[in-house]
Amino acid sequence: MSIVDVERSAAAKYKLQVIDCDIHPAMTSWKEIHPYLEKRWIEHLTVYGSHLRHAFSEALSHPRMSPDAARVDAYPEEGGPPGSSLDLMRKQHLDPNGVEIGMLIPLRWNPGSQRNLDFGVALTRAMNTWQVERWVKQEPRLRASVLVAQEDTAGAVAEIDARGGDPNFTQILILPRTDEPLGRRRYWPIFEAAVRNNLPITVHVGGTGGHPSTGGGWSSYYMEEHHMVSQAMQAVVTSLVFEGVFERFPKLRVVIMEGGLGWIPSLSARMDKHWSRLRSEVPHVKRPPSEYVREHVWFTTQPMEEPGSSAALIDLFDRIGWDRLLFATDYPHWDYDDPRTSFKANLTEAQRLQLLRGNARTFYGFA
Amino acid sequence: MARHVVATVDEIPPGARMLVTVGGREIGIFNVAGEYFAIGNRCPHNGGSLCKGRVVGLVEAAEPGCYQVSRRGELVRCPWHGWEFDLRTGKSWCEPERTKVKSYEAKVEPGEALIEGPLRAETFPVSIEKQYVVIEL
Numbered sequence: 001m002s003i004v005d006v007e008r009s010a011a012a013k014y015k016l017q018v019i020d021c022d023i024h025p026a027m028t029s030w031k032e033i034h035p036y037l038e039k040r041w042i043e044h045l046t047v048y049g050s051h052l053r054h055a056f057s058e059a060l061s062h063p064r065m066s067p068d069a070a071r072v073d074a075y076p077e078e079g080g081p082p083g084s085s086l087d088l089m090r091k092q093h094l095d096p097n098g099v100e101i102g103m104l105i106p107l108r109w110n111p112g113s114q115r116n117l118d119f120g121v122a123l124t125r126a127m128n129t130w131q132v133e134r135w136v137k138q139e140p141r142l143r144a145s146v147l148v149a150q151e152d153t154a155g156a157v158a159e160i161d162a163r164g165g166d167p168n169f170t171q172i173l174i175l176p177r178t179d180e181p182l183g184r185r186r187y188w189p190i191f192e193a194a195v196r197n198n199l200p201i202t203v204h205v206g207g208t209g210g211h212p213s214t215g216g217g218w219s220s221y222y223m224e225e226h227h228m229v230s231q232a233m234q235a236v237v238t239s240l241v242f243e244g245v246f247e248r249f250p251k252l253r254v255v256i257m258e259g260g261l262g263w264i265p266s267l268s269a270r271m272d273k274h275w276s277r278l279r280s281e282v283p284h285v286k287r288p289p290s291e292y293v294r295e296h297v298w299f300t301t302q303p304m305e306e307p308g309s310s311a312a313l314i315d316l317f318d319r320i321g322w323d324r325l326l327f328a329t330d331y332p333h334w335d336y337d338d339p340r341t342s343f344k345a346n347l348t349e350a351q352r353l354q355l356l357r358g359n360a361r362t363f364y365g366f367a
Numbered sequence: 368m369a370r371h372v373v374a375t376v377d378e379i380p381p382g383a384r385m386l387v388t389v390g391g392r393e394i395g396i397f398n399v400a401g402e403y404f405a406i407g408n409r410c411p412h413n414g415g416s417l418c419k420g421r422v423v424g425l426v427e428a429a430e431p432g433c434y435q436v437s438r439r440g441e442l443v444r445c446p447w448h449g450w451e452f453d454l455r456t457g458k459s460w461c462e463p464e465r466t467k468v469k470s471y472e473a474k475v476e477p478g479e480a481l482i483e484g485p486l487r488a489e490t491f492p493v494s495i496e497k498q499y500v501v502i503e504l
Contacts, residue, residue, distance in 0.1 A: 065449055066449075071415075071446055071447055072419060072420060072421060072444075072446035072447075073415070073416060073419035073420075073446040073447075334447060334448065334449065335447075335448060336447055336448075337413070338413045338414055338447075340414060341412075341413040341414045342413060
């Protein structure tokens with residue numbers, strides 16, 4: 001059984017130092033954010049509840065083989081969903097994996113997809129404060145993300161401006177299946193606010209936003225829907241490029257989170273090919289699309305591709321650009337990437353450090 | 368090669384499992400309907416602790432829509448990415464030749480035999496009246 005033994009000794013060779021760009025904190029119940037919600041919205045929650053723009057709105061759209069899409073070993077002993085216990089997060093993840101900084105990405109409760117826009121905006125305010133009070137103030141290694149209700153542009157912009165300059169926040173978080181493709185002009189005030197506050201826009205997979213779960217409609221199986229993460233992200237990148245968002249906002253930085261990696265070079269090449277023939281339709285796109293992607297878009301590494309050979313993975317990183325890759329674990333979700341074992345490639349020590357923390361340190365401006 | 372007493376049989380009832388460390392190795396001891404199996408605890412994919420996974424049966428389908436479940440309780444599913452390992456062989460159901468954990472022979476021995484024989488009970492005293500799980504590595 002050489003595999004097990006080899007991995008053990010490899011892990012012991014270096015001390016882990018990691019910046020984890022994707023950690024999912026959870027509430028034990030809605031009551032956790034009551035202190036940060038106006039009385040009116042607490043009553044709203046009690047009377048009407050939370051309703052997202054899809055059916056069975058409190059449930060995930062497809063049943064997973066593990067509830068909450070979580071690691072089976074991530075349930076806190078004291079009860080509550082995975083990700084709700086800071087103590088367990090420290091013991092199971094932050095401490096043993098050498099996490100120096102971890103980015104909080106709250107997904108459930110999805111304020112950006114609330115049918116009631118005013119409730120959505122109130123929920124972003126409450127959950128942003130909740131991240132600071134419940135997590136960042138208790139654990140200095142953690143950082144919050146500015147949740148926004150992107151369908152109410154004015155509400156989203158107000159929240160970004162309210163949090164801008166607060167070092168507890170590192171980025172603005174939007175889920176990909178917005179009402180319209182993300183590059184459409186209705187969302188531009190959000191990008192303007194992002195640039196004004198020097199915060200990247202992070203797009204993390206999650207929810208369906210009321211759209212069918214795949215490009216071909218509603219699928220039968222989670223396994224089909226799970227492939228959709230890359231479809232949804234390709235739609236986001238394509239929209240941002242061809243709507244001219246990066247021409248209009250040359251300082252805008254976008255992070256594509258948990259979308260997979262294999263598709264990035266092929267999408268860039270395909271966009272370049274089409275642009276060279278069809279560009280008269282989009283004269284505002286002045287340069288080959290791949291250049292915008294290379295300059296404006298970063299990608300988190302989880303779920304890491306496993307092409308079966310070290311050379312194939314290194315070739316993929318070469319094509320994407322090593323400096324564009326930000327390490328993420330997705331703790332406590334089931335497709336968690338372990339910093340010791342997830343890169344199935346022969347990396348140099350310098351490459352490993354660059355991926356595990358160097359790039360994120362530069363990108364987010366951590367000293 | 369040495370044999371190690373790791374538990375009394377009543378500590379691991381049917382359907383249960385126990386994580387033990389023998390000779391620096393983490394080993395999961397599983398009781399499947401009265402039979403004991405021992406496999407390495409660390410998932411060869413990315414290192415999840417197999418002892419924390421669910422014990423499941425083998426679900427197969429001869430054709431779409433036609434399911435059958437067999438070998439109930441004979442596979443353990445990694446708590447992280449869901450790789451399923453056969454508790455009898457340590458082999459993954461997918462990629463059985465490439466992805467496997469070490470499997471160790473596990474036997475039940477009476478305390479009487481253990482006290483007289485050359486076995487090692489490292490962590491607790493052995494009494495004549497009880498039955499013990501013994502693994503070899």
